[in-house]
Amino acid sequence: NAGVTQTPKFQVLKTGQSMTLQCAQDMNHEYMSWYRQDPGMGLRLIHYSVGAGITDQGEVPNGYNVSRSTTEDFPLRLLSAAPSQTSVYFCASSSTGSPLHFGNGTRLTVT
Amino acid sequence: SQQGEEDPQALSIQEGENATMNCSYKTSINNLQWYRQNSGRGLVHLILIRSNEREKHSGRLRVTLDTSKKSSSLLITASRAADTASYFCATDAAAGGTSYGKLTFGQGTILTVHP
Numbered sequence: 324n325a326g327v328t329q330t331p332k333f334q335v336l337k338t339g340q341s342m343t344l345q346c347a348q349d350m351n352h353e354y355m356s357w358y359r360q361d362p363g364m365g366l367r368l369i370h371y372s373v374g375a376g377i378t379d380q381g382e383v384p385n386g387y388n389v390s391r392s393t394t395e396d397f398p399l400r401l402l403s404a405a406p407s408q409t410s411v412y413f414c415a416s417s418s419t420g421s422p423l424h425f426g427n428g429t430r431l432t433v434t
Numbered sequence: 435s436q437q438g439e440e441d442p443q444a445l446s447i448q449e450g451e452n453a454t455m456n457c458s459y460k461t462s463i464n465n466l467q468w469y470r471q472n473s474g475r476g477l478v479h480l481i482l483i484r485s486n487e488r489e490k491h492s493g494r495l496r497v498t499l500d501t502s503k504k505s506s507s508l509l510i511t512a513s514r515a516a517d518t519a520s521y522f523c524a525t526d527a528a529a530g531g532t533s534y535g536k537l538t539f540g541q542g543t544i545l546t547v548h549p
Contacts, residue, residue, distance in 0.1 A: 327476070354534045354535035355535065356535040356536065358539075363541055364541060365522060365539040365540050365541040365542055366477075366522070366524075366539040367539075368536055368537075368538075371534060371535050371536055373534045373535075381536065413476055413477070415476075415477075415535060416535070417535045422467055422469075422479035422482060423467075423469075423477070423479065423524075423535060423537060424479075425476030425477045425478070426476050427474075427475055427476045428474075428475070428476055
């Protein structure tokens with residue numbers, strides 16, 4: 324009963340590097356989403372998916388790509404990391420009528 | 435842009451006291467949810483109140499919703515040191531009644547309960 328699993332837990336990147344944050348859920352939820360959390364800002368939606376093969380942008384999508392090839396996985400790609408992307412990233416999943424289930428986050432630092 | 439504004443930003447109380455946190459939002463909503471976040475962890479869902487409900491209880495939690503004022507409050511009664519955490523309100527304002535996981539979060543209230 325893992326729920327939502329995010330890897331890695333911590334990551335340090337240099338400006339311009341790319342990387343993929345992994346997210347997997349084992350609850351057969353249709354909906355998955357990525358949020359970033361910055362001090363004093365709450366959580367802001369980056370991208371979301373309503374099912375395999377279907378993704379859309381949230382409030383702050385610039386600099387990030389997503390894909391959803393399976394129900395279980397929803398990776399977030401940083402194309403060319405910038406210091407402004409230093410944040411804590413949370414993946415969440417849900418189904419119709421259910422609340423969000425969150426992973427424990429990835430703490431990313433871009434130097 | 436942030437839908438929810440929370441008040442206070444930080445709250446410090448003694449064990450056994452009640453804690454009240456407030457949330458205001460800007461647009462019509464389908465429901466409003468409260469989440470808790472322990473330091474270094476993900477958010478955990480506490481309670482959901484629908485737009486046609488005015489009050490809801492769950493254990494020591496009481497949530498109210500006033501859609502005319504676009505505001506909600508979370509009351510934790512008889513607080514414990516283990517309640518120390520950040521608390522966030524989140525609104526589901528999606529057209530058609532299904533958010534697809536798209537919630538808008540407030541900035542949160544940091545609650546500290548002293549033993």
